[in-house]
Amino acid sequence: MIFKKQLAEALEQSLARVKEQGIMGQANLPEVAIEKPARPGHGDYASSLPLKLARLTGLKPMDVANAIVKNIAPMKDIEKISVAAPGFINFTLSKDWLTSEVDVICKAGESYGNIKLDDRAVQIEFVSGNPTGPLHVGHGRGAVLGSTLAHVLRAAGYKVSTEYYINDAGSQLEAFHRSLFARYQQALGKEAEVPANGYKGNYVLALAKEIIGAHGDKYLQMPQEEGIIEIGKLGIQMEMDQIKQDLKTLGVNFDEWFSEQSLFRSGQFDQTMQRLRDGGFIAERENATWFISSTLGDDRDNVLIRSDGTPTYFASDIAYHYNKFVDRKFDNVIDIWGADHQGHVLRMKVVMNALGINPDKLEIMICQLVTLRRGKELVKISKRSGDIITLRELLDEVGPDACRFVFLSRSADSQMDFDLELAIKQSADNPVYYVQYAHARISSILRNAEEKGIDFSQGDVSLLTSEPELTLVRSMARISEVIETVAMSRQPHHLPFYAQDLATVFHSFYKQCRVVSDDDSKSKARLKLVQAARLVLAKTLHLMGMAAPDKM
RNA sequence: GUCCCUGUAGCUCAGUGGAUAGAGCGGCUGCCUUCUAAGCAGCGGGUCGUCGGUUCGAAUCCGACCAGGGAUGCCA
Numbered sequence: 084m085i086f087k088k089q090l091a092e093a094l095e096q097s098l099a100r101v102k103e104q105g106i107m108g109q110a111n112l113p114e115v116a117i118e119k120p121a122r123p124g125h126g127d128y129a130s131s132l133p134l135k136l137a138r139l140t141g142l143k144p145m146d147v148a149n150a151i152v153k154n155i156a157p158m159k160d161i162e163k164i165s166v167a168a169p170g171f172i173n174f175t176l177s178k179d180w181l182t183s184e185v186d187v188i189c190k191a192g193e194s195y196g197n198i199k200l201d202d203r204a205v206q207i208e209f210v211s212g213n214p215t216g217p218l219h220v221g222h223g224r225g226a227v228l229g230s231t232l233a234h235v236l237r238a239a240g241y242k243v244s245t246e247y248y249i250n251d252a253g254s255q256l257e258a259f260h261r262s263l264f265a266r267y268q269q270a271l272g273k274e275a276e277v278p279a280n281g282y283k284g285n286y287v288l289a290l291a292k293e294i295i296g297a298h299g300d301k302y303l304q305m306p307q308e309e310g311i312i313e314i315g316k317l318g319i320q321m322e323m324d325q326i327k328q329d330l331k332t333l334g335v336n337f338d339e340w341f342s343e344q345s346l347f348r349s350g351q352f353d354q355t356m357q358r359l360r361d362g363g364f365i366a367e368r369e370n371a372t373w374f375i376s377s378t379l380g381d382d383r384d385n386v387l388i389r390s391d392g393t394p395t396y397f398a399s400d401i402a403y404h405y406n407k408f409v410d411r412k413f414d415n416v417i418d419i420w421g422a423d424h425q426g427h428v429l430r431m432k433v434v435m436n437a438l439g440i441n442p443d444k445l446e447i448m449i450c451q452l453v454t455l456r457r458g459k460e461l462v463k464i465s466k467r468s469g470d471i472i473t474l475r476e477l478l479d480e481v482g483p484d485a486c487r488f489v490f491l492s493r494s495a496d497s498q499m500d501f502d503l504e505l506a507i508k509q510s511a512d513n514p515v516y517y518v519q520y521a522h523a524r525i526s527s528i529l530r531n532a533e534e535k536g537i538d539f540s541q542g543d544v545s546l547l548t549s550e551p552e553l554t555l556v557r558s559m560a561r562i563s564e565v566i567e568t569v570a571m572s573r574q575p576h577h578l579p580f581y582a583q584d585l586a587t588v589f590h591s592f593y594k595q596c597r598v599v600s601d602d603d604s605k606s607k608a609r610l611k612l613v614q615a616a617r618l619v620l621a622k623t624l625h626l627m628g629m630a631a632p633d634k635m
Numbered sequence: 636g637u638c639c640c641u642g643u644a645g646c647u648c649a650g651u652g653g654a655u656a657g658a659g660c661g662g663c664u665g666c667c668u669u670c671u672a673a674g675c676a677g678c679g680g681g682u683c684g685u686c687g688g689u690u691c692g693a694a695u696c697c698g699a700c701c702a703g704g705g706a707u708g709c710c711a
Contacts (some may be wrong), residue, residue, distance in 0.1 A: 116652095118653080120654075121650095121653095121654070121655090121656085121657090122654075122655080125654070129653090129654085131652090131653055131654090131692095134653070134691070134692080137691070138690085138691065144691080167654075168654080169653090169654075169691080169692085170653095170691090171653080171654065213711070250711070253710090253711080254710075254711090255710070255711065258710095280710090369709085370709090371709055373709095382637080382638085382707085383707090385709095386708090386709045387709095388709085389709040390709060391709080393709090395708095395709070395710085395711090396710070396711045397711090400711095421705095422639080422640070422704080422705050422706075423705070423706075423711085424706090424711075425638085425639055425640085425705065425706045425707090426638090426639095426705095426706045426707055426708090427706095427711085428639085428706095429638085449639075449640075449705095451640060451641080451704080451705075452704075452705070454704085489647095492647090492648070492649085492659090493647085493648065493649090494648090494649080496639095496640055496641075497640075497641060497642095497648080498640075498641065498703090498704060498705085499647085499648090500647075502646095502647085512659085512660070512673075513659090513660095513673090514658090514659055514660090516673050517659085517673070517674085519673085520671080520673050520674075521674095523671070523673090524670080524671055524673095524674085525670095526671095527670060527671055528670045528671090529670090530670085531670045532670080576648095576649080577649090580649060580650095580658075583658070583659075584658090587658090590674055590675065591674095591675070591676090593670085593671095593674080593675085594666095594674070594675045594676085595675085597669070597670075598670060599670055600669090600670090613670095634671085635671075635673065
């Protein structure tokens, strides 16, 4: 159920009748927007159409509003249509519709609120952290954002595929191999140094020790170059396993793990480069191969093949996106990147054009960086410098649910200050528990009813007439609009705000209304109501990738 | 220098053309004989970065400026 469209149509029809009566000139119809009033007294929906029309016609807004309302056809589920100064039309949902929605929710279960916004195939690629080290908190933010968006887009009807791009090719790998080998030598008491451009973090040493524990000095027994490659492969594998484990702990699953190397093995990389060459977008100069993006709106050209013959990250990303759109035929691709990848956005858009792919189909969400603090102390998150706070540590300290909720509560394009000290200290008062507690409370009520052997399947929802009861239904009914908003704007942060609102409304209801009481028929009606609330709460939590606990 | 993001309550943040600008945390008052007090009810708290413009109406749109962060690699 989405009333907005119906209400907009009703307003348009009414307006047409008003015009026929000659009350108003031939003013062109502004877009009829249906809004949610801020205050409960103003009903469930509102339109400022009269205010907009007043400007075009020169009539008084209140006169326009009254004329429109007088000509509006009665609607079954709308109880009241009223005019309010300075020129709003307010709609109030009927109590019958609200209460009957309780039965609808109970019947629909967790599919309640799903909509058919779009059924296209969309891929969401996120995290895609290099397998040269553990994921850090910034990856965690992207992971939570991406997985939540995937849940919501599915609920909105899209065919969603989630993907992790494994950068298992390229120059960073080489640097990691050599760093690991050097640490391995050191741990075995040999003189060795981590390369200048290498990974100096302690985790590399820890990894080397772990390898020694399992394989001893095996990699020193082979020719050095072979040893570097072999231990490198193993190290990457172990890091990748750790990454998958961390993501699993965070509640993040991927449909596909896509290997960068596979682009080279399959010949797709060469094909894509050839296509750019055929299009005349390539130049050879200074011993390197360039993509001539400056002629396509970028402010400079970009290197595809370095003078040493190795491809750049940009080049394989082009092939990767060619694969997404042309081979796998996704209608839409959403990439979620950290703000440090911002310089990559424009050239990817430009290259889509060069490949004959509509750049609008590639949506790039940049999520701003996470600054970590412990109290006043800033924590650096650079992978190569050494000291990092990993996603794993964050999960150990804060827990996956609180972690997800905090990440989700900020819009992607605002930087966030994550104070570990505060997150841990406040964990008991965290809004995440407030929401989950509402779910646990309902579960407790339902257990109570079960112990008393109450069968409320025939409960009469029309008995739900008090304000706390109806307010709860109103909030539940809003979930489809929340799903629509998140799906269209691609901004999952609306979800935790909705979850909190729903929980607040429930807790308030709980305080005011005894569910299981001496009044049999009222008990049954209210049991239906709280069961519906539990379903919507659980759905909201699950969309956010969080647990809906029965006990706390 | 150029480009992107941000600036709203003591703190962390929602709200991006409409009605009296909201939430959480922190502070202060009350509330557990009844299904979970991880809760409820209330109080206090604001030059919406600054200045100008557009509009019947601006935190929201436009311009300039100030402040913080990021990008500007033959790194990814």
